[in-house]
Every structure is written in structure tokens, then in C-alpha cells.
Amino acid sequence: MEFLQPSDWQDALAAKAAFPDAVPVRGGTDVMVEMNFDRGRPAALLDLSHVKELGEWGRDDTDDTCVRIGAGVTYTRVLRELGTTVPGLAQAARTVGSPQIRNRGTIGGNLGAASPAGDCHPVLLAADAVYEVESAARGVRRIGADEFYLGPKRNSLDADELIRAIVVRATDTGQQFAKIGTRNAMVIAACSFAVAINREVRSVRTGIGSAGPTPLRAPEAETYLTDMMTQGELWEGGRLPDADVLKRFGDLVAGAARPIDDVRATAAYRRHSLRVMARRTATWALRQSC
């Protein structure tokens, strides 16, 4: 096994081009579990710890309504520094593993692993985030969260590409994330859900975790609630949609899931919990964004 340790981003891209089989590692919170449990031996580990650029975040150069968050920013920093910039992501970060895991685990690692249970994905889907990836040969490309997830633990990165950053609209309101586990801390999601409601552009977006082969959206539910908000002239002012509208929204979210039975929950319970979480989180997001 090789251990590659680039000192900056250009070195890292060069190393990934030279060793396309190398597994990038920064927090180690996924990669090292695979190593310790002997679930595989990569040809090389590509340690991105020393790539300073990955740990930075700030306003996006091309669109100042957005923030650009380096792939190496940890969950602890998301929670402490981005609570009023991407509140849903901060909520999700708070539920990731333990404090020690949050201190090391990164957003980029969550995207790279592309587990359907990853806590960032539903929020980033709902927030319409864009992922910035880069290769030495072809430079930067931006992939919408919608296009990124291909299957369980598969994403649309090419072998020579690394994840550089995520770009997402800054907001202090309208986002909610909820996650089901049978323990009151330190659980992998049995099911999770995120909603982002933007009253300015009059949009509703969703993200579903752990209830399909990839993180999913619920397009019908989004359209339905958007239409009901418009029809009811609810985009401005403090009124909430009727209870049956929110209930229907929940049903449509549940209908969009493609869950299976596994060790963490049954498919039927996953669908049911999505129904409840969607109704509750949409209610909170609407109340909050009045």
C-alpha cells in the first residue's frame, strides 16, 4: 500500500492523476473503518490533510448570494461557523456520529463516500447545492447535487477527480433537517429528510436520506406544496397551508422514497417516518421563514 501526502491542491490533483485508484482520506471517519474492519485494501491512500485550501470557506466569487465551502471543512466547523448561513447543514452536522467524528469528518468525505445514509446529502439536495470537482487534466467542473449520486456508494466523480468544494445559497431560514435513529445520539440514519423553502424565489425543495439506493428528492411533493402556496397566496405573510395540505405533502414525500428493509428499519417504517418528518419539518420551515 502507498501513502501519498500532497502538500497542496495542485499536488493532490497530480497525485490523483498518477494514482487513480488511490482513496482520498482527510477525516478518516469512513476510510479508516473500512481499513480496520478489513473490508478492503486500497492500492494507495491519498492524504489530503495538508491541503489547506480544502479547509476554507467564504462567499462564492461568481455569485455573492452563495457560500463556497471547502470539501475539507469539518462537521464541527459547519455546526459552529455556518449555523446562520446554511442552517439545515448545521442541523445535519450536529447529528453526525460523535463529537470526535464531527471534529475530523468532512463534507467532502460525506460526498466522496456517497452513502445513501450520509447526513449531508438530503440538505444539500434540498438547498440546491452545486459540487465543485477538479482534475489535473480537465480542470474544474461543477456538478449539481441532483446529478451527483449514481447508486449506493457511487458518485459521478471521474477516477482522476477530487472534490474541491460545495457552493450553496446563503440563508438563515427556511431549512430543516430531521433524522430517525433508535438511539438518542450517535446513530446512522435509519431515514432522514430535509426541506428548504425559499419565499423569495417561491420554491420548495426536498431531500430524502436512507430510503433509496441514492439520496433522493420528492419532485411531486415539491411541486404540490409550491402550487398550494401560490394558490393560497401564502408566500407572503404568516399563514400556514391547511393541515391537509401539509399532510398531502408528507404523503407525496413518502411516495417518492424507494426504501428497503434492512438492519436499521423496515421499508414500511421508513416510508411512514418520511411522511411524519416531511409534514413536521415543512411546518417548522414555513413558520420560521414567515
Place this chain on the structure above:
Amino acid sequence: MRGTTADLDTAVRELARPVSYPVGTSPDRPDGPPKTKGEFAYSSDLWAQDMLWGRALRSPHPYARIRSLDIAAALAQPGVHAVLTHEDVPGRKTYGLLIPDQPVLAHDVVRFQGEPVALVAADHPETARRALDLIKVDYEPLEPVTDPEVSIAGTAPPLHPEGNIVAQLHIRHGDVAAASERADVTVTGTYELGMQDQAFLGPESGLALPSQDGGVELFIATQWLHADREQMAASLGLSPEKVRLTSAGIGGAFGGREDLSIQIHACLLALHTGRPIKMSYGREESFFGHVHRHPGRLEYEHGATRDGILTHVKARVVLDGGAYASTSREVIVVAATTAAGPYAVDHAEIDAYSTYTNNPPCGAMRGFGAVQSCFGYESQMDKLAAALDMDPVELRRRNVLPTGGKTPTGQVVDVPVPVRELLDQLEAMPLPPAENPDEERMRPGGVANTTHGEGVRRGVGYAVGFKNIGFSSGADDYSTARVRLSVSRGELTAEVHTAGLEVGQGLVVVQAQIARTELGVDHVLVLPADTQIGNAGSSSASRQSWLTGGAVQTTCAAVAAEVLERTAQRLGVNTDRCRLDAGQIVTAAGDFVASMVDIVADEPIELIREYHARKTTPLDANGQGDPHWAFAFAAHRAVVDVDVELGLVRVIELAVAQDVGKALNPKALEGQIEGGSAQGLGLALMEEIQVEDGCVRNPSFTDYLVPTILDVPPMRLAILELPTPHGPYGLNGAGEPPTISSTPAVVAAVRAATGMPLPRVPVRPTDIVEASLLT
């Protein structure tokens, strides 16, 4: 590189620090400081010059024939020093705590997923892992037997020569048919418990060193040194004297270390290579490397008169022991003999079975059969109370087994049965504020943001439990102590040596407290437990404070008598009514007679004594007999908040009342009660090894969920000290009772909050959510 065997010496020295407190006080544990500093040498911390790493190859199949086994490629690997199979076991090819039915290494057949098949010793763990990959095993998978009812019916091929039932008991007490005619109300129920894991944090591990005389020395985390030695010597083909065991630091046990894990394997490799062998399981291997709590299915019928007096109990208890016997034969005795609860039941029929299947082997875990029965009978008591429209606590009060009453085996209970007092204590405690906490961390779901109060309902539940203490069914239950009183560097010193293992419960500090109390000596050294001294029995069954404590007390008393006799001889005084106090021999009135230093200085006093529990008898064909020598009782009240829409539970408070007879060390005892209660909470709400077709689906701490600090609520304790007539200082066993009634109390509270029947633990969210919503 530094050797950590040096750290073991440090730990031994630390353990030997004096404890200047008698029984009834709470001195700091002598092993506390080194444990907080990371200097205490646990079994996985040991290291020796030229040591090799041992690893086991385990079966991926729950049931398969081994057609062939080829180790050549593994053996040829650089860095690999040995590859061993069943052919290399020099002595008895099988082992077992009660019945030697488990192969040291599988030959011909594997009977559970994870059964060891071959061993490797190599220079690095990774070399060993890669060598295991190179061992070629040709398996012919067979259809596994996974349903214990099939084992009882006898319709599957036998997994062992005696068939697929490990043990069965049929208790017949009174006249159930006639009694059931007198019942105004009858309730029936079927209850199930999933397979719980001990989940001790320190993995199975140890260091084996070949010795000059052809024997072997093993530093090991275990619960019972002498039983280990007996099984090891038989399989290693050595006389017991050539197998020497010393306790290394033990990272929890809870029953899961009562059976062998690495013991024979590490020693085989050490003897074969002539080098020290370290073995240390990872968490995944640990799930396959020890027995678990028996999953159970219990069918009940309870009858009562209209005023809530029990007329009869019928029970059928099935516990699945999995592939090998382990302690299944005795676990089922406890389950059956406690099946009617701590209640006066004059008419009972109890049929109980423990079975062989191809599921993971099950054996001892804290509560040992009484956890399973308690979930059954306490669920029934609540159901009966509902049918009678009676307060469930009042129903329990009306049926308490009186002291002098008989259990369904006909055994007279001659100790206090403080069930009423325990319930009174619980009811007298204030309830937490009724409103749901306005603190996100304290809601069901915690910070995962699943509710802001929506769907949350409060529930309160009670349960009582009891269990026998120690070994049952005619076993000679005893422990041994050696005590040496001497003067060392001018200071009076008592050395206490037993094989009683400190697994975390605080035995090391209690032994010192007893010696100090009996001998009036401040400076007490508790030596490391090893096989140089006689048997102490297992650190299980809530028995060590009583039996090893009793052995230390008895031996110290004999040493004290010797001191007095020597004083009488030397000084020509009558010491009949003298006693030892603070280093002096004093009269009954406390007047100075002599200094102990003067009496002992020239000739130390050293004695070895055994302490035996009262005799018991095995059950006869009708399940009658006196199988137990003591009983202990505890009760819980649980308060829960349940998000009834999502099925998520938050325990708000647990209250525990327990009679301990006498608290030798109150702080250690509180720790036992709190920790035991937390394990019962885990079984109620989240802990289960999920087994499908004989395969474990969740062998990791990611998916086997142990309660965190956000799951275990604050606890209120009421500790009763009603002296147990025949216990040393009046003490009673205390380790298991808090684990027993915790589970049914939590489930009763969840039932109260949700109105759901919840006949199975752990209660899953799907059990709480209405079935119609889950289509």
C-alpha cells in the same frame, strides 16, 4: 519499544495500595488512579519481546460440512510462524463450561457462523489477516436449524448426539386444573426477547507465554480462572499445574467471559511456536467470539380472583442456546424457577426448554434467565391488573411471596422478600415534572430534530424482579482465600490472595475493606488473582462479595483467632473476650493488651480457608427441590416520553429500589445498580443481535446499539439494607437484580404512553407505530 508487562507490575503495585476504610464506607478504588491515567494493564495492552500475533479463521456459514482444509499457501507466507487446525489440538478436541461439546477448532462440521476453524501466528496483525485469506476451506453448506421449536419437536437432524434439546424442566406445583376453576379472571400472553450482547468494552484478549517446563502461562481477561484452566489443560494435553493463569486487567464481563475465547487458541500457538502469542479480537470478531444472552419466547397464563389474588400460573419458556451448550443447562433452571415471579403462587405448571440450533451460542449474561422470565411475568401482572381494573402496583402488593412461603419448586424462601417495601419506596419518590422537557436534547430523538413536542406522550411503568444468587442445582458453591499477616518494614500488613476476579464491580476494594474490618489492620494488600490459590468460582451470579468476601472474612477471622491464641500463650493472659482493633489486641472494654506488631513480627501468620454456600439440590422429575441458596430483589419505576407517531422513546427517569442486605461499599453498589439498570434499558429499547438464517446482521457498534449518555436518564436510588440472615455482614448479592426489573418497567411505561401491547423486546419504532400506518 517499551514492554507493557512492566505496566502490569505498575498496576499490581497500584492495586496493592492500602485502603484505610472498613466495610460500610466508600473508599476510592485502588485501581481508580491507574485506570484514569491509562496505566492500568488490560489484557489487550500486554506486550512481550519476540511476541507474535495470533488470529482465528472463522466460518462464514452457520452450518456446513468441511470437505477439505488446505493451509499450505498460508504457511508459506513470509512472517507466518504457524497455521494450526483441529489436528494440532493435542488433548481433548472439545471444551465447554458444563458440557464439553464445542470443538477447539472445527473438524468436519461448523455449527455456527463465526466458529473457529484454523489459527495463524504471524509477525504483524496484517500478515496474520492476509494469511487467513490464503487458507482454503471447502465448505458444503447445510440447511441450518434456526427455529428452537423445530429443535423441541425433534423434526430436524440432530446437531449433537443427544439431540437438539440441551435441557428441559417440567415444574408441577399444586393443582393447576382445580385452581384455574377458581379464577375469576384469566389472562394469557406470549412474550419474546431478542438476543442481547454483553458488549463489554475491552475485547477478548490476552498474552500466552510458553514456559521452561513445557507448560504455558496466560495473562487473560476472564471471569473464572480455575474453570478456564481445567478446560485448557484438557485440550492442551497438559497437567493443570503446567497451565498457569493470571488475571490481566478486565474491561467488563457481564457473563460474556465465562466461556473460553482465546485461551486455548493462544496457548496452542505459544506452545507450537515457542514464542509469546498475543491475541486481541476486534469488535466484529468479539460479536462472534463470545456467547450472548439467550433470546426467549415465553407463553403465560395467569389467573386471579376478582380481588386480585393469583390462583395459578402456567408458563412455557423456550430459550435458544444456539450451536453449543455453554451454560444453557443452568440458565433454563433459573428461568424456570423464577417464572412465577416473587409472588405467592400455590399452583403452577412450568415447562421450560433450552435448545440447540445453528444460531449464535448463548450462555451467561447478567440476569442469567431471570431477565427473560421477569419480562414475561411482569408483563402478565400488568395485563392482569388491566383485566381486573386494578392498580398494577397494588396487584403486586397483594401477591407478594411471604418469607417462609414456597416457590413453585417447593423451596421455602427463608430470607426477607421486601417486594412491598421496594414498591412503597418507589411510589414515595417524586415524579419528574409532568411537562415534556423544553430542551431539545431531552426529547425523543434528541438533537436529530424529529419533534418539537408533536406526538409526545408521557408514560409511567413499574416492575419487580428477583433472582437466585450464586450457583444452583446442587453445585458446591464456594471460594478460597489466603491471608497473611506480617510485619513489613515495621508496618503491620495483611496480604489477601484470592482467585476472585475484579471485572469492574469493585471486588478488589471490598476484599481490602473486609480484611481491615476483621484484622484491625490499616495496610492491606490485595494480590493479583491467579491460579496459585484455590478456586473462587466465577465473577458472575452476583456471588463474589458474598463468597469471596465470605472467604476473606472467614480466613481473616481464623487469622485473628490465631493472633489471640498466640497472645494468650506468650503473655499468659486470657484473650477469650479480646478483639483486634487498630493494630492492637484489646479487651472487650477496649483496654490495651498487646500490640499486634509485637505478636506477629517474628512469625507471620498465614492461613487458607474456604467459604461454602448452603447446600442446594437439583430438581427432580416434577421440578421439585431446593435448587437455590439465596435470593435477591429489586424494583424499578420508569418514566418515558414517547413520540407515538414516530415510535421514538426517551426515558426521562429511572427509579430503582433494591434490598442489598448490607452495603459493604455504598458507592460501588450504586454503580452496580445504575449500570445494571442501564443494561436493562438497553434491552428494552435498542439492543439486539439480529440473526437471520443463522447469520448475524449487525456485528458492530454501528448497528448493535448500546445506550449512550443521552439515552440513560438520571436515576433515583433507594437502597434497603435488610440483613440477609446467612450472608457475611448480612449482605446479599447485588449485581444482577437491577438488570432484571429495568426492562419490564421501561416497557410498561412505553405501553402506558402508547396503549400498544408491545410483547417483544427490544421495542422497535415499528412496534409502537400503529400497524395501519405501516402499509
Place this chain on the structure above:
Amino acid sequence: MRLECTVNDEARSLDGVWEGESLLYVLRERLGLPGSKNACEQGECGSCSVYVDGILACSCLVSAGQVHGARVITVEGLAEGDELHPIQRAFVEAGAVQCGFCTPGFVMVTHDLLAREASPTEPEIREALAGNLCRCTGYQKIVDAVQLAAKMLEEE
């Protein structure tokens, strides 16, 4: 591979480290520092918690090569000589130590919490310690120990 780092203020260098090793393995098996415990090796129990460049981490999930040039503090590095650190003293006095296998991790995470927040509320304590499993105590005496440690540190 070769590895150089500072552990408990002591410069250490090692040769022949396998690239797949964790920091936990290096500490326990190569540096004679077994205080960080090997309970789960998947970041689910917190028993192996150490500081890596001042940030509390599960050392089982840090790849050995990642600490090249880093500063590591383990539980063995908290106390000065034979004196216990006040947090360690609090754990002993509160009765928060039973089998003790989780104790080094709890001591470390308490150290990290109290460095950030001198007098945490009980919910804050519980959230901060939620990544550390204890199987013996039921956590009551651990909460007591953290509160006692906070008081001891305040008085110092």
C-alpha cells in the same frame, strides 16, 4: 514507512510502519502507550480519544501517516508526574470508574469540553460525552465526575 511526530511533548520517530495502520495501533503497539483503548475501532465508542494538533479525535480513525509532523496528546500526557490531573481525580472520587476501559476516553473528552466551557450544563455535558460508551456505570457517576471536575478546575 517512516513516521515522525510529537507525542506527549516527546519527539518520536518510527520506521517500518505499515501504511494501513491507525494512530491507535502506533500508540499502543509501537510507542508503548496503551492508555488509548481499542474497544471498537470504528469511532463508535470514544475510548481511543486523543488530541491531534489540539483537536480531539478517535485515534482509531486517524491513519498513522496523517500524524507525520503532528502533535499528539494522549491520556498518558495529561497528568504531571504521579499527580493526577483534577479530571482524573474527579473520576476516581465520583465513583465513575468501574472496569475503567472507557475511562481514558471519558477523561479526554471531559478535558476537551471543560477547556471550551468551564461550567457546562447537564444537557451540554451529555451532548459532549455522547460519543463515548460506558457499559458499567449507567453514566450517572460520569456526569457527577464532570461536574466535580469543573468545580475542582474552577477552584484551582
